[in-house]
Amino acid sequence: DSGSMKTDLEASPSSGQEKFAIRCRDVCRSYGKLKVLNNLNLSVPQGQIYGLLGPSGCGKTTLLKCIVGTLKISWGHITVLGKPPAFPGHEVPGKMVGYMPQDLALYNEFTISDTLVFFGRIHGLTWKDTQARMDFLIDFLDLPQKNSLVRNLSGGQKRRVSLGAALLQNPELLILDEPTVGVDPVLRAKIWQHLVEIVKTGKVSVIITTHYIEEARQANVVGLMRNGHLLAESPPDALMKQHSVTTLEQSFLHLCESSDQKGPIWESISPGATLDRKQSFESGRDESQSILGVRPALGEEISKCS
């Protein structure tokens, strides 16, 4: 039972009651010699929206792929809805999770309706439920007629169909990789409002990346990622207050500046950070050689991946 095997890393004042939809501990992942995720720790509380922010190329998409279970991590461990992703029998990836990838996975020859029916069948929805969700989503996401072919849609429309496919089965966890790119401001606000509403039930959790940094103020927690790890993980207001600034962008700038001056900042701003994080990752082994076979079991002592 992974729940009973709490490690020191999980001991935070509020962790007694708090349940997490996603926990990443000391996660490392490389592409060949390129180290993309570097001892990354991240916690998405259940029933909350987590905004994952960071510059282009810092590893956000790579992390989301590891969380959804389509990419293996080289080190550390990840728990998603109680089990490691892609654990035998776990429905992550599967119907417990709605994943909107950055590179859209749509069939050009399908119509919008075919696409949603296809995903509905995969997730075991009834025809009636699929039709009801389809009507709602087409209206909500401002999509063209449902018999339009995916190949004839604009880039923004395709992204919205893909978002519709992720929302279709009302999953417990939404993993959304830049869902608001190519979406007009009115619809962007509507999408965020919808996310805020669905997490209110306490049963749905969301992790979302965006390049519109200020829209992430609507998230309950933001994680600011740089160079493959988190510089901070905190409610947006607390973060801005901590840095005496009025925008998330300024907070991020402050964090980047201090990180550049001091080297990695592992102090209190990163919950779950341990004290020995000064360890350099520079001389690490080539992690393209998967070491999953020797990955510690959940709850065991985790070595650093350097």
Ligand SMILES: Nc1ncnc2c1ncn2[C@@H]1O[C@H](COP(=O)(O)OP(=O)(O)OP(=O)(O)O)[C@@H](O)[C@H]1O
């Ligand atoms: N399949 C791959 N093979 C080799 N390198 C890759 C691969 N996928 C991503 N990378 C590299 O890993 C780094 C992180 O990429 P990733 O897509 O995770 O970043 P990101 O933060 O999502 O960026 P963006 O915000 O621009 O989408 C980049 O340097 C990228 O070039």
